[in-house]
Amino acid sequence: MSPTSPRGAGTGLSAGALPHAEGVLLVTSRMRRIIEIDLANECAVVEPGMANLDITRAASPHGYYYAPDPSSQQxxxxxxNVAENSGGAHCLKYGFTSGHVRVLEIVTPAGKIVELGGKATGAHGYDLIGAFIGSEGTLGVTTRVTVSLTRCPHKTVTLLSAFTSMDAGGEAVSAIIAAGVLPSAIEMMDASAIEAAEAAVACDYPAAAAAVLVVELDGPAAEVDAQIEQVTELF
Ligand SMILES: Cc1cc2nc3c(=O)[nH]c(=O)nc-3n(C[C@H](O)[C@H](O)[C@H](O)COP(=O)(O)OP(=O)(O)OC[C@H]3O[C@@H](n4cnc5c(N)ncnc54)[C@H](O)[C@@H]3O)c2cc1C
Incomplete structure (x- = not known):
C-alpha cells in the first residue's frame, strides 16, 4: 500500500503535509462545508478542509465565534489545526485547538471509520481525542469534526504602551498576570519589529520605543472597564 499523507491548506510549518516520493497526497481542500450549526449545544459540525476563519464567519450572525485563531486562520x-493542535494570539485566555474539539470522525490506516468523543462537553471514557490532536496526520485522516463555539464577548478593547526596554515590557506582563487580570491576548514587539511595522504600514507607534506591548481585554463591559483602569495603572 502506498504511504498516504493527509493535507489541508498546506500552511503547516513542520512539513507534515509533504508527500512521500512514492506516496499519495490526500487533499481535503474541497471538503469545506458546514454540516450543522447547533446553537442548543453551542457547537458546529464541519468538513475537514473548512478554513478556520470560515467557522467564525458562519457562527458570528448567531453571536458566536470559533476561538482558536492561528495567524494563518484565513x-x-x-x-x-487538529493535527497540529494550533493556537493563536488568544490562546493565553482561550487555549489551543485541543480545548475546542468535541467529536472527530477519523479513517484509520486500516480503513475503518471511527468516531471519537461526544457532542456533550466533558464526555466520559478515555480521552482518545486528546491522543489524536497534535498527532500530525500519523494516526489517521480526520473526515469530520465537531468544534465548540464560543459566545462573542460583550466588549473588546486593545491597549498599547511603549517601554524603554524589553525588560520593562516583560515586567509589565508579569505585573498584569500577578494582579489577576487575564487578557485575551498579549503581544510584545522589540525595536526591530516596531521598525519593520512602521516601514510596512506606518502604524504610528511611539517614537524611540525599545518595546511596545499590546494588550487585548475582553468580557462583560463592567469587567473590561475595571481591567482597563488596572492595566493602565500597571503600565
Ligand atoms: C503565515 C502563517 C502563520 C501561522 N500562524 C500560526 C499560528 O499563529 N499558530 C499556529 O499554531 N500555527 C500557525 N501556522 C502554522 C499552520 O498554519 C498551522 O499549523 C495550521 O494548523 C496548519 O493547517 P493546514 O490546513 O494548512 O494543514 P497542512 O499544512 O495541510 O497540514 C498540517 C498537518 O496536518 C495534517 N492534516 C491535515 N489535514 C488532515 C486531516 N484531515 N486528517 C489528518 N491529518 C491532517 C497533515 O498531514 C500535516 O501533518 C502559521 C503558518 C503560516 C504560513
Missing part, C-alpha cells in the same frame, strides 16, 4: 483548515 487559509488553514480546521483539521490541519
Amino acid at each position: 487559509a488553514c483548515s480546521v483539521c490541519g
